[in-house]
Amino acid sequence: MTDTNPPPSDPQHNKQPRVSSRCGVLLIFLLLSIISLAMRLLNLPLNRVIELRYCKEYYQQHEPSVVGPDGNVPEELCKIDGVQKKLAWLEGVIETSLVVCDLVVTIPFGSISDRLGRKIILVLNTLAITVLFAWLLLVGKLDAVFPVEAMIAAPFLSLFGGGDCVLTSTVFAYLTDFAGDIPTRTSYFAYVSSLSYIFSLFGPILASTTMSLNLWLPFYLGIGLLIGAFPIIAFLPQPALHGTSANEPTVDATEETPLVNESMSQDESADTPRVDSSITKGILLELKGILCLVTGRPNFQLLLVTVLVLGIANSNTSVLVLYISKRYGRTFAEVGYLLSIKAAVNVLLLTVVIPILLKAWLPRNSELQVTANFFGAKASLLVSFIGALCLGLAAKLWLAIIAIVIFALGTATTVFILSLVKSPVISAKEDQASGRDFSIVIMVKMIGTLIGTPLMTAIWVQGVAAGGTQLGLPFFVSSILYLVVLATVWNLHVRWSE
Template sequence: MSLYQLPLNRLIERRLCGDFYRSTDPSLIQPDGSIDEKLCKVDEIEKSLGRIQGVMETLWVSGDFIMTIPLSFLAETWGRRAILGLNLVPRVLMLLWARAIYFGYMSSVSYVVALLGPALASSTMTLSLWLPFWLGIFLLLLAIPAIYLLPSHGDPAEGRQSPDEEQREPLLSSPLLKAQDDRKSLFHSTADRLQTIYTIVTSHPRNFTLLLISFMLTSLASSDTKLLVQYISGRYHWTFAAAGYLLSGKAVVNFTLLTWIIPKFLHSRAEPGQETHSTVDKANVRYASVCLIVSVLGALGIAVAAEIWMLIPSLFVYALGSALPIFTLSLLKSPAICPPYAGDATDPSNPESHIFSIVMLVKTVGSLLGAPLMAALWVRGIGIGGVAFGMPYFVSATCYMIAIYVFRGINVE
C-alpha cells in the first residue's frame, strides 16, 4: 500500500487539477496537457481529493470487514492457497491486505515496507507517474509462487494439529465449525462464527472488554496516518514526492524504535527469576500508557504545526507511539485479561485460538469508523482554514486521551 499511496494521490489530483483549470484558467495548462503540481494545491482540488480518498478508504476497509468471516470459511473449504491466490486479484488493481498472524514478525515486515515504500514511490514517480503501479503489480505477481509454497490445508495425512499449527489456521477458524459442516450455507456458517465471538467476549473478564475498546479507539485514531501524505502536500504545498521522502524518515524512527530501542530497553529492565505475571502486566500497562501520552503529544503537535519546520519534530514524536502494539498485544496473554483455559489446549472449545482474530476484527471496526471521519474532518478543515487544517489530528489526540482513561480501568493485580 505504501508504494501505491503517493502516485495514487497524485494521479487523482492531476485529473482533478486538469478539470479545475480547464473551467477556470485554461492558459495555465501546458501544450502537452500537464499542469505544474504546485498550482494544484488549491482548496477546491484538495477538498475533492479528500472526499474521493475518504470514500475509497472506507469502501476498502468495509470490504475487509465484511469478507473476513466468509473468506475464513471458504479457506477451510477450498484451502488457503486458493483464497490467497484469489486475494491477489484485487491487489493487482490496487492495494495490499495484511493478516494478524505472528504479530511481531508482521510488525517488523510492515515497518520495513513503510520505510522503503514511500521513498521508492517518490523516486520512481519522478521518472513516471505510472512506474510505481507497474512495480507494485510486478511485486504482487512475485507473491504467487510464495503462496503455492504454503502447506496445503485439510490433508488427511497431516493428522491432528498441534497448538502451534492452530495459529496458522485461517482467520477466525473454529474447530467447532470446520468444513465438514459444509452442508450449512455460508450465511449460517458466518452467523455461527459471530455467535462464537460474542460468547467469547461476554465470557471474559471486564479487563478484556476494556482492552478491546482501547484497540478500537487507537485504531480509529491511527486512521489519521492515511491522511499524512495529503495533509503535508495540501497544508504546506509540498509535492507528493517530497512528502514521501519525509514519511520515509518517520518510518525510520518506527523501525529503529521497534527493532533496537524497545528490545534493548525491555532487556535492561528484565530481572530473571523475579518477574511474575502481575509485574509484567503492570509494566505493559504502564508502557502502553506512556505510548498513548506520546501519541497525544505527537497528534497535537501535527495539528497545530503551521509551518513545515514545526511539523517535522511532531511527526517524529508521533512515531514514538508506534511501540504501543507491543505492549497492548502482550496483555492478551495476561491471566487478568484472558484467563487460561482449564481444559486441553487442543479442545475445540478453547477460546484462545480466537483471541487475536477478535482483536483484528475490533481494529478493523475502528478503521472503518476512522476512514470516513478523518476524511470528512480534513475536507471541513480545508474549508475553514487556519488551525482547522489540523482537525483530524485534534480528534485523534482526543481518541488517544479517551484510550488513556480506558486503560486506567484495567486492573491486572
C-alpha cells in the first residue's frame, strides 16, 4: 500500500519539473531577446522624429519653401543650433523621466512579484512598453493634433509596468527561481549579458536599415515584436514562490531570495499571512535593510561613491548620437552604423579579451583575483579618460571613429567594479548579504544615470550654443569624472592592501 505513490526522489516524479524549468529558461531568453530588440529599434528613429518636428516648425516660420509637400525636410538642413537645442532638451526630459519612473516602481513591483508571481509583472511591463511605443508613434505622426512635447507623457506610462530595470530584475528573479544551484544561476546571468551585447551590436544596424526605408518602420516592427511577446509570457511555467519548496535548503533560499524576502525572513516565519498582506510594510523593511547594509562599511560606501560617479560619467552616451550627428553632419541612420562599431568592440572585449586575460592571471588565487579586478578597473578608467577626451577633441569623423574605439575599450570598468562587490574588499567570507549588495549597487548606478542624463543634456546644449570644439563639452566633463573615479578606485585598493 505504501508503494502505490512514487517517492519524491523517483526520477519520474522529478522529470516534469526539470523539463518545465528548461522550457521556462528558454522562453525567458526568447522573451528578453524580443523585448530588447524592440527597445533597441526605438532610439535612433525617435531622434529623427523629434528633430523633424522641430525642423519643420522652424522652416515653416523662416523658409517655407524648404518644407516638402509631404511635410518632410532634408535631414542635413536640420542640424542648425535652434533645432538641436530643442531636440536635446526633449530627449533629456524623456530619458530622465523614464529613469525616474522605472526607479520608483522597481522595488514595489519586485515585492509584488514575490507574492503574486513573475508573470503578472512581465505582462504589465510588456504592456507598458507597447503603449509607450504606440504613444510616441501617435504623437510623431499626428503633428496636426499633438504638439511634439506631448511625448513627455510617454515615460509616465512606465509607472504602470516599469521599464528596463523592472524587466531586468524580473528576468533575473525568474532565472533564479529556475536555477538549481549557484553555478547554474551565474551561467544564466552570463547568457543575459551576452544577449545584451548582441542586441547592442545588431539593434542600431537594424534601426538604421529600416528607418532608411521608412522612418516609421522601426516603430511598427517594435510594436509587432512586443505584441508577439504576450503569447510567450502566457506559456511561461510558473515557478514556486520563494519559501514554498520544502526540498530547498534554507541557505540556498536565503541566498537566492530577493531583497524583500531576505530582510523579512524572520517576520515571515513568525507570521507569514500578516506580512504577505502588507506589501507596503515589506517595502519599508527592505529600505531599512538597505540602510543597515550601507552604514558601518567604509569600503562599501566608497564603492557606492565610485559607482555613482561612474554612472554620471557614462551618461555621455545619452548625447553621443546627437554629438556625432551635429558635429560631423551625419544622418541618424549613418550614426547607427557608427554605433555598431562601438558595440562590436564591446562584444569582443567582454566576451573574448577580458576572459582570456583573467584566465592568464591565475584565477585560482583569490588574492590575485582581487588584484586583477583592481588593475582591470584602473586600466579601463584610464582608457575611458583618453577615449572621452579624444572624442571631445576630434575635429574629423575619422578621428572620432578612432576615439570611439578607444572609448569602447574602457567599457569593462563596470564589470571589474561589480566583481569587487562579492570580493573580500566588500563582503566578509560566506557573506549572505552579497545578493542585497548587488541590488544596492545597481540602484546607485541608476541614480547616477538619473543625475547624469539631465546634466549631460544641459552641458550639450551649452556646447551647441558655443559651437566649435566646445561641442565636445559633455565628453570633457566625463573625462574629468573618469579621473575622479580612478582616484576613488585607487584609494579603495590602497585601503584594502593595508
